[in-house]
Amino acid sequence: NQTSEFCYEGESAGCRSPTTSKNLIKGGIVVNAHHQEVADVYIEDGIIVLVQCKIKVGDDVIVIDATRKYVMPGGIDPHTHLGMEFMGSETIDDCFRDQAAALAGGTTMHIDFALPINGILSAGFEAYTKKARMACMDYGLHMAVTKWDEVVSRDMEILVKEKGINSFKFFLAYKGSFMINDELLLKGFKKCKTLGVVPTVHAENGDAVAERQKRIFDLGITGLEGHGLSRLPILEGEATSRAIRLASFVNVPLYVVHVMSIDAMEEIAKAQKSGQEVVGEAVVSGLVLDDYALWDPDFTTAAKYVMSPPIREAGHGKALQAALSIGILKLVGTDHCTFNSAQKALDIDDFRKILNGVNGIEERKHLIWDTMVESGQIFAIDYVRVTSTECARVFNIYPRKGAILAVSDADIIILNPNASFKILSSSHHSRSDINVYKGRKGKGNVEVTIVGGKVVWENGELKVEPDSGRYIEIPPFGHLFSSIGKADVAYLSSLHAPVH
Numbered sequence: 001n002q003t004s005e006f007c008y009e010g011e012s013a014g015c016r017s018p019t020t021s022k023n024l025i026k027g028g029i030v031v032n033a034h035h036q037e038v039a040d041v042y043i044e045d046g047i048i049v050l051v052q053c054k055i056k057v058g059d060d061v062i063v064i065d066a067t068r069k070y071v072m073p074g075g076i077d078p079h080t081h082l083g084m085e086f087m088g089s090e091t092i093d094d095c096f097r098d099q100a101a102a103l104a105g106g107t108t109m110h111i112d113f114a115l116p117i118n119g120i121l122s123a124g125f126e127a128y129t130k131k132a133r134m135a136c137m138d139y140g141l142h143m144a145v146t147k148w149d150e151v152v153s154r155d156m157e158i159l160v161k162e163k164g165i166n167s168f169k170f171f172l173a174y175k176g177s178f179m180i181n182d183e184l185l186l187k188g189f190k191k192c193k194t195l196g197v198v199p200t201v202h203a204e205n206g207d208a209v210a211e212r213q214k215r216i217f218d219l220g221i222t223g224l225e226g227h228g229l230s231r232l233p234i235l236e237g238e239a240t241s242r243a244i245r246l247a248s249f250v251n252v253p254l255y256v257v258h259v260m261s262i263d264a265m266e267e268i269a270k271a272q273k274s275g276q277e278v279v280g281e282a283v284v285s286g287l288v289l290d291d292y293a294l295w296d297p298d299f300t301t302a303a304k305y306v307m308s309p310p311i312r313e314a315g316h317g318k319a320l321q322a323a324l325s326i327g328i329l330k331l332v333g334t335d336h337c338t339f340n341s342a343q344k345a346l347d348i349d350d351f352r353k354i355l356n357g358v359n360g361i362e363e364r365k366h367l368i369w370d371t372m373v374e375s376g377q378i379f380a381i382d383y384v385r386v387t388s389t390e391c392a393r394v395f396n397i398y399p400r401k402g403a404i405l406a407v408s409d410a411d412i413i414i415l416n417p418n419a420s421f422k423i424l425s426s427s428h429h430s431r432s433d434i435n436v437y438k439g440r441k442g443k444g445n446v447e448v449t450i451v452g453g454k455v456v457w458e459n460g461e462l463k464v465e466p467d468s469g470r471y472i473e474i475p476p477f478g479h480l481f482s483s484i485g486k487a488d489v490a491y492l493s494s495l496h497a498p499v500h
């Protein structure tokens with residue numbers, strides 16, 4: 001029984017009784033992305049009804065004291081791979097387990113990447129829906145596009161209009177599997193524009209990576225240092241620049257996932273300066289880790305750090321933190337994609353075959369608080385923005401998600417800035433025996449997680465219920481599209497020629 005370590009509603013005397021439909025969070029510092037104030041938050045039937053000072057309630061309401069603590073919207077992770085089949089293996093945790101871990105870390109929604117099956121988008125969507133049957137938190141989906149034909153084009157339309165997908169992912173890396181060429185990228189961008197949905201790119205030049213991988217391997221470098229040596233920052237910068245320029249050519253917004261290098265970040269900054277709508281996503285690993293361990297002679301130690309684009313050498317992370325604090329990078333995800341040490345060690349003689357992916361869904365909120373807020377680089381309101389609200393805005397689910405406002409879903413965390421956290425692979429909620437953040441400690445602890453008005457994490461105890469999470473359909477034409485029409489009109493009038 002994969003979920004037996006968690007306490008289910010109704011199964012254990014230690015659990016809070018089934019959903020109480022009325023809660024009051026009392027006396028905390030309520031933080032939204034635009035404002036913070038001391039207030040109470042009153043919740044009924046999973047929805048925030050009132051945010052105000054000194055709300056009076058009856059005896060039927062459960063009161064949660066949040067004095068001197070921060071009351072914030074639950075985290076939203078824009079980039080996860082739960083229960084993912086990848087490079088011939090499947091991640092160690094299923095959706096339920098990963099989501100339970102997320103809740104323990106203060107994340108109450110994620111947007112996962114569904115992959116097509118044999119290039120067929122609708123099949124990939126159906127498969128994901130089945131995989132997520134046990135979901136214990138709300139989730140949305142991005143869908144990857146890995147080939148192009150009439151069926152793919154039609155499926156994109158159906159997924160947007162009937163299934164609540166509002167973003168598609170294009171891989172410029174992983175030659176021979178997910179990678180697409182520029183012709184497909186252009187077709188995909190144009191289709192996204194017509195549908196009013198966000199194109200996202202994994203930006204590494206897959207041809208050049210494959211070429212350099214061969215060269216490094218032929219030089220006799222078979223160990224994991226070869227991973228970083230072949231997936232260079234310049235190749236991330238090139239692909240980022242290419243995607244940005246092609247998005248500008250089509251006049252569509254662009255979302256660059258997991259920005260890992262100064263090279264890519266500077267391309268994004270340049271485009272933003274010229275007025276282009278480009279969203280850069282940081283991930284926790286890129287912000288707080290460096291690639292030193294890839295040279296570790298112990299394979300298991302090095303293997304924990306392998307993801308793509310790679311975790312970079314010291315210096316990139318600090319620069320990415322600065323970019324996050326001044327808004328070049330707009331939000332933080334995880335790229336959570338967890339394999340255990342045995343899976344990572346399936347092919348130890350060829351760095352090209354190692355499973356790519358690191359954990360982070362449980363650790364993100366703590367690490368970003370400590371790294372960015374505790375260090376003085378951003379304030380609590382910015383923290384809410386980069387770990388929750390901005391994702392809701394970009395993907396058009398604000399203010400239902402990402403806010404503590406009357407009408408928002410009651411997905412809320414209580415963070416104690418004076419408490420501390422320590423990350424251990426023995427106490428994390430993943431089934432994996434490894435954790436790339438193992439041993440990290442810092443200030444700021446998520447003491448309570450409330451999802452849909454229900455307390456699911458409190459006093460270090462998780463009380464989750466399978467099948468309590470919902471698939472959140474996301475509508476197209478979010479705010480990123482607000483100036484696209486004007487730019488098209490400007491383009492047509494700039495032609496100085498009669499047009500139909």
Ligand SMILES: NC(=O)NCCC(=O)O
Pocket residue numbers: 081202306307308309335337356357358
């Ligand atoms: N990033 C990574 O290494 N694994 C997950 C797949 C992807 O996002 O490229």
Ligand SMILES: [Zn+2]
Pocket residue numbers: 079080081335
């Ligand atoms: Zn990813």
